[in-house]
Amino acid sequence: MTTPQSHYVLCCERELHVEVWNPAASETLVLWHGLTRTGRDFRTLATHLPPHYRLLIPDTLGRGHSQWAQDPMTEYTVPFYTKQAVALLEHFQVKRCGWVGTSMGGIMGMLLGATSLQKRLVGLVINDIGPELPTGAIQRIASYVSRPPTLNNFQELKQYFRQVYQPFGWLSDQEWQELAISSARRKDDGRWTVHYDVRLSEPFAQASQGRDLWEIYEQICCPVMILRGEFSDILTPSVAEQMTTRGPMGKLFTLPNCGHAPYLNTPEQIGLLKKFLQEIFHQAS
Numbered sequence: 001m002t003t004p005q006s007h008y009v010l011c012c013e014r015e016l017h018v019e020v021w022n023p024a025a026s027e028t029l030v031l032w033h034g035l036t037r038t039g040r041d042f043r044t045l046a047t048h049l050p051p052h053y054r055l056l057i058p059d060t061l062g063r064g065h066s067q068w069a070q071d072p073m074t075e076y077t078v079p080f081y082t083k084q085a086v087a088l089l090e091h092f093q094v095k096r097c098g099w100v101g102t103s104m105g106g107i108m109g110m111l112l113g114a115t116s117l118q119k120r121l122v123g124l125v126i127n128d129i130g131p132e133l134p135t136g137a138i139q140r141i142a143s144y145v146s147r148p149p150t151l152n153n154f155q156e157l158k159q160y161f162r163q164v165y166q167p168f169g170w171l172s173d174q175e176w177q178e179l180a181i182s183s184a185r186r187k188d189d190g191r192w193t194v195h196y197d198v199r200l201s202e203p204f205a206q207a208s209q210g211r212d213l214w215e216i217y218e219q220i221c222c223p224v225m226i227l228r229g230e231f232s233d234i235l236t237p238s239v240a241e242q243m244t245t246r247g248p249m250g251k252l253f254t255l256p257n258c259g260h261a262p263y264l265n266t267p268e269q270i271g272l273l274k275k276f277l278q279e280i281f282h283q284a285s
Contacts, residue, residue: 032109038182077203086112123279
């Protein structure tokens with residue numbers, strides 16, 4: 001197994017932490033995580049992808065080991081994240097790439113695939129997100145994002161994450177352990193809390209109300225794979241089906257025994273991704 005390298009890259013005057021796997025590989029694949037998560041979510045997937053993919057796995061601004069925003073209302077927004085993503089690809093001299101985006105990372109992929117990276121994306125995996133977001137589901141997410149817990153010990157911390165992220169589906173005990181470690185930090189009083197800037201919750205709630213990205217989605221030109229968790233309250237069955245008939249007419253796969261959002265860590269999920277990635281890079285050759 002290749003050991004990933006940590007890079008700290010200045011993007012739009014803010015420093016992003018990026019894990020790079022297989023730096024000499026011929027093809028580039030970007031893996032971008034969800035709202036409050038970090039790039040470590042893709043560790044299992046990264047270890048099972050072929051070594052001919054150079055993997056770029058960032059921590060979004062305000063998460064993980066990346067810098068926090070100076071102006072939260074303008075910087076903790078998808079338009080700013082996508083500007084940073086383009087700057088990141090320029091830094092690594094990426095001429096073409098695939099994109100796997102979970103939740104917020106999927107929204108970024110849609111926006112980039114329709115605009116700045118339209119000619120550079122060879123394929124897009126949208127993991128459990130769509131051009132329409134149900135209000136109730138957004139409120140559910142906003143409620144826990146804006147109220148980070150304070151926990152006394154690591155056992156409480158692990159239990160908290162198992163409860164909040166139960167919709168991710170099956171994770172091994174080791175994966176739950178690593179998720180907890182990579183998702184938490186000590187407070188000044190020594191107790192545990194989550195490892196993201198809570199200030200991101202307000203611009204998220206504002207930007208998500210009434211969001212309609214169908215016009216963006218319909219401008220995507222590359223092949224699209226749509227993954228939907230069977231019990232997802234974010235990507236509804238009706239929106240997912242519409243995504244197969246509009247714009248790029250994505251291929252839809254419903255993943256059993258999970259909700260929002262599939263963790264992309266089981267053999268079945270990884271197998272689907274590997275097959276799609278092989279197809280899109282072969283078509284682009």
